[in-house]
Amino acid sequence: MINSLSLSIGITHFLVLSSLLFGIGLFGALAKRNAVMVLICIELMLNAVNINLVAFNKFVTPLAFIGQIWAIFVITVAAAEVGVGLAIIIAIYRNRLSVELDDFDWLKW
Amino acid sequence: MVEFSMTHAWLVPLLPFLAFAVIVFLTRPWKMLSALVSVGAMAAGFVISAYAAYGVFTSHSLIEKSLEYSVRWFSMPGLNIDVGVKLDPTSAMMLFMVTLVASLIQIYSIGYMRGEKGFSTFFAYMSLFGASMLLLVISSNLLEMFVAWEGVGLCSYLLIGFYNHKISAREAAKKAFVTCRIADFGLLLGMLALQIIFGTLNITELGEKIANFELYTNAATLTLVAVLVFLGPIGKSGQFPLHVWLPDAMEGPTPVSALIHAATMVVAGVYLVGRMLFMFLEVPEAQQLVAVTGAFTALFAASIALTQREIKRILAYSTISQLGYMMLALGVGSLTASMFHLWTHAFFKALMFLAAGSVLTALHHKADIWEMGGLIKKMPVTGATFAVGGLAIAGIPPFAGFWSKDEILSLTLSGGHPVLFFMAALTAFLTAFYMWRLIFLAFFGKEKPENHPQESPPVMTVPLLILAFLSLVGGLVGTPWFPFWGEWIRFGEFHHAAPDYTVMILSVILGVIGIGLAYKMYVKDVSAEQRLAERFRPVYTLLYNKYYIDEIYMWFNHTLVDGAAKAMYLFDIYVVDGIFINGIGAITRDTGSALRVFQTGRLQNYALVFFLGVLAVAVILAITGPAPAGLVWGGVR
Amino acid sequence: MDNIFSIAAFYLLGLVILGSAILVVMLKNLVHCVLWLAVTFIAVAGLYMLLDADFLAMVQILVYAGAVCIMMVFAVMLTQRKDMKSSSLFNAQFRSAGLVAFLTAALSAYLAMRTAWTSTVMPVPPRTAEAIATLMLTKYVVPFEVAALLLLVALIGAIILAKEVKADD
DSSP, X not given: OGGGGSSSOOHHHHHHXXXXXXXXXXXXXXXXXXXXXXXXXXXXXXXXXXXXXXXXHHHTXXXXXXXXXXXXXXXXXXXXXXXXXXXXXXXXXXXXXXXXXXXXXXXXX | OHHHHHHTTTHHHHHHHXXXXXXXXXXXXXXXXXXXXXXXXXXHHHHHHHHHHHHHTTXXXXXXXXXXXXXXXXXXXXXXXXXXXXXXXXXXXXXXXXHHHHHHHHHHHHHHTTTOTTHHHHHHHHHHHHHHHHHHHHBSBHHHHHHHHHHHHXXXXXXXXXXXXXXXXXXHHHHHHHHXXXXXXXXXXXXXXXXXXXXXXXXXXXXXXXXXXXXXXXXXXXXXXXXXXXXXXXXXXXXXXXXXXXXXXXXXXXXXXXXXXXXXXXXXXXXXXXXXXXXXXXXXXXXXXXXXXXXXXXXXXXXXXXXXXXXXHHHHHHHHHHHHHHHXXXXXXXXXXXXXXXXXXXXXXHHXXXXXXXXXXXXXXXXXXXXXXXXXXXXXXXXXXXXXXXXXXXXXXXXXXXXXXXXXXXXXXXXXXXXXXXXXXXXXXXXXXXHHHHHHHHHSSOOOTTOOOOOOOHHXXXXXXXXXXXXXXXXXXXXXXXXXXXXXSOSSSOOOOOOOXXXXXXXXXXXXXXXXXXXXXXXXXXXXXHHHHHHTHHHHHHHHTGXXXXXXXXXXXXXXXXXXXXXXXXXXXXXXXXXXIIHHHHHHHXXXXXXXXXXXXXXXXXXXXXXXXXXXXXXXXXXXXXXXXXXXXXXXX | OOSHHHHHHHHHHHHHHHHHHHHHXXXXXXXXXXXXXXXXXXXXXXXXXXXXXXXXXXHIIIIIIIIIHHHHHHHHHHHOOSOGGXXXXXXXXXXXXXXXXXXXXXXXXXXXXXXXXXXXXXXXXXXXXXHHHHHHHTTTHHHHHXXXXXXXXXXXXXXXXXXXXXXXX
């Protein structure tokens, strides 16, 4: 197992890198107060996923291009998500004059 | 016109129904107009019925094979129900009789109900009743008949409770409805069984299939089905032990008693058994049951009528008794005699009820016959017509009742039922006695100074006269020397029996003795009943209290039904409500308030827990199975 | 991927990606966070180049480093009113969040290393844009159109959400 982490760069290197990036993004999304920061961290997590996809494309199915096509769709969805997410943040801000997630506990009874 | 009437017999029930709709939706504010609509529709129905009856009674082919036409009501795989018309001599006779009597009674009602609250509503109900009854008569299908059967039950309920400001009227209406409901349940079960066994509810088809019932089922099952079907008539026609509603039904207006609870609706049960006679003839036990029920009811009700004091109540028990006669006739296998008695009874019993109504109007609803007396001087028409009815029911020739009762008696004897014959003959004697007891007490004897009777207006007396005329001549269509009736209305072959002079003379003698005894006891020696009552106190009390049947039912209700209800109530309160409903509620509520603290409302908190879950699932998958873990995490292994 | 430049490039890019991502999460000034975010995105684009996905690398720079970062800056500009120096703080649950994030990343990395990947030696064709374009308009034409529709819906939704609410509504 450790052998696969040899000097030669293989798929495992990319997957480990993307796992770490995903963890950082997850930490930020769970631990940051600012709603804009949560959105930013979600983008980090999406990027981690994209690295995965492109690595699979390179090492597993280089001719089918499934990974890259998937990655493009993920980018598309991410762009849409950022747009709508920011609009929501602005709408909430207009109502509450705050983007601190600790101030929003509307889900509570 | 004859042709048209026969092929459009469905118009007869439709017209009163339209009258009902018109009165309810349009003409209710105008009383006289409503009455005219109602009477007009019924009279038009009578004209069509008369033409149709003329057509039926001139074409011999219809005796064996009835004229039928129908439309599909609904169908699903294995179940096809038609609504249609079945026109044969029996139904044509019924159509004619019902429309005739109903028209006369509705005309009478214009006078009787004058000034009553709900005048238009009364006529609307009467029209609806007419529609249902006529539909019942012409039905070609048992389900169709059942709908009409419930329709007449509904109208009976509405009309018994017509004076709904009186508690007794409301109670009587409920009693009638519930009692008939119990009986109808049996009928419904019987119909279901017929549909399941024979695959049809068409009366004609059932007749063909039941003739060879061994192909479908065994005799025991068919007997059970016949008994179930017979339950319906027991309730509707007031046979023992479900007769209790009929005397109480006299709470309704008198025309209702005359039309529904004497002349038409209560004979629906007899008519149904007559329609299904082919089934009862196949299973002798069920037929025996019909005969015994009929004879017993006849004697039983007549004995109660001996001691009653209210005029309409006596007539009600008399009706039950006469219905017993009809059932007895069916039980000994004669459609002819049963329908013949139904026909004559309709006239003389309607007559007596209407006359009683006339008396009640004159005396401001004082109903006790002991408080009447000498009414014939002030009310000659009412008194005379009532006496005609009394002669008819007592079986004095040539009045209508004589011929039909005589036929039943002689058939019972020749059919080999000596016990039933004895019961029926005794009933004939009692009938003559109690009916003339009523007449002597109410119309003869001393006048009571506190009464100021007046003869009723012509709108009431003319129907009385017509019905009296019919009570006089209605039986002449079926005398032993002119057996027109038996030739047309029959089941099976026509036997022309020679006149049985023994029975005829016996029944006349019984009637005359009954009347004579009543004369002796209530005109010559008025205190005779008092002395007899003293002498036979227990018997008198038993009869006066109607054998305590109502009390037995009340006891049954109060102890058994209420006891069971009480037990169920406690079960409901403590087990269903206590443990299941409130228990589950309490568990849910307590769990909820315990879990409430986990509901922080913070999105990131939820996401954290969510990822904890993801972790847990991933770890479980990674440990338990390499294959699922590979699917989740690695894709390709 | 055995040549020394590729190896060096991978470790260098990985270092930049992880380092700048950590800075994004840890810094307290929201504007700085967004700037470091742009660095992360560009480094990821470099990683795509390393993986022979040149078209995707361009898309990454255009969409992420360009559009998304600019959008974030706009959001910061439209919402932040308080002190910018402490505009990006941790909440109360950051310890447990760190634990969960660490465990997730560790488990994921562990499973990635444990799994025996069947990799191929076939190279990626050099002209990826052409191949992607062909696939997009043939095999994946329906998802392609749906994605277009999604963008349109998101556009309209964002406009409606962010629109000024009129007083009389």
